Amino acid sequence: MFLFLSKLLPLFLYPLGLTCVLLVVALVMLWRRSRWVPVPIALALIVLLLGSNAWVANGLVRSLEWQQIPKVELPKADAIVVLGGSTKSAFPPRPSVDLSEEGDRVLYGAQLYREGKAPLVIASGGRIAWRGGGPSESADMAEILKTLGVSASAILQDPTSLNTYQNAVNVRQIMKQRGIRRVLLVTSAMHMPRSLGIFQRQGIEAIPAPTDFLITEQEIEEPNTTPEATILSLLPDADRLRNTTRALKEYLGMVIYRLRGWL
Known part of the structure; x- marks a missing residue:
């Protein structure tokens, strides 16, 4: 059961799942004729835009990937x-x-x-x-x-x-x-x-x-190279949204594993 729940529940915290939750809330509020309907819709849009933003996605992934880069040649092992x-x-x-x-x-x-x-x-x-x-x-x-x-x-x-x-x-x-x-x-x-x-x-x-590095020095520098690259980096991108989700999955996994005493 833990394995299933560990796969299911985080889906609602990742950008795409959280966006769906916010839109469902907006639909319920719309059905109740609430004047606050624009709030969850705006939040859903913000979540999607931030999650698919180059600087956000690259920064999150880099914060994980660059932690254990070998500084010397790997030694022999058993x-x-x-x-x-x-x-x-x-x-x-x-x-x-x-x-x-x-x-x-x-x-x-x-x-x-x-x-x-x-x-x-x-x-x-x-x-x-x-x-x-x-x-x-x-x-x-x-x-x-x-x-x-x-x-x-x-x-x-x-x-x-x-x-x-x-x-x-x-x-x-x-x-x-x-x-x-x-x-x-x-x-x-x-x-x-x-x-x-x-x-x-x-x-x-x-x-x-x-x-399996997703972020290299080239990806970090790319959004700042030209005005065209900067504009494209600000627009929604499915690959960047996936990278943000994968990074959040790792951070959430660290929290859960620490709570269980595994980390």
């Missing part, structure tokens, strides 16, 4: 942990397992393995049954890792984790069983602050290896 959320199962008509937008996690994990950073790769991630089921994410990741040059014997799987806390708990058990002491933690840069904190809370010596 294993590379690749967190799930990066694959799409081979359901028809899809011919094979696909990488999602976060697929850089798998690509970077394989790259670190080929560079000799660690002899093992732990693919961590299950599949939520009420979201279609199918093979675990760890199995899908393993398939792609093998095509990228990772030996099948070097891949360990955690096929039951359904959130980041479970990732950390299950990976700790695998580390204990295999005598693994230090790992490189690979996940999306925006997800790294929460993930690293949870893994460290479990007593895991994890070295952050972030990937």
Whole structure:
């Protein structure tokens, strides 16, 4: 039940969901012939405009992604942990397992393995049954890792984790069983602050290896380069709205995980 509620309730706090709530309030007020109807409509518009604004979206994402940028070359470790959320199962008509937008996690994990950073790769991630089921994410990741040059014997799987806390708990058990002491933690840069904190809370010596950066120095500078870029940055954009939502999801997740003692 916690898993379902953790997916459902935040939807009403994200920009799009909050906008819908405000518009429903406006409809109720309109039905009651209230003179305050313009207030929730104006608030809904403000939420959408702010959420899809380049400076707001880029600032929120950057505040998360740039926290754990490695300042020196990544050291060697006993294993590379690749967190799930990066694959799409081979359901028809899809011919094979696909990488999602976060697929850089798998690509970077394989790259670190080929560079000799660690002899093992732990693919961590299950599949939520009420979201279609199918093979675990760890199995899908393993398939792609093998095509990228990772030996099948070097891949360990955690096929039951359904959130980041479970990732950390299950990976700790695998580390204990295999005598693994230090790992490189690979996940999306925006997800790294929460993930690293949870893994460290479990007593895991994890070295952050972030990937899948959405905001670079170029994105930060772009809105200020020309008048045209500035105007476009002020206008609503679905991609920026999604980035704002993802950043808010991470901050909200930190609050919830701290309240539960997981972070």
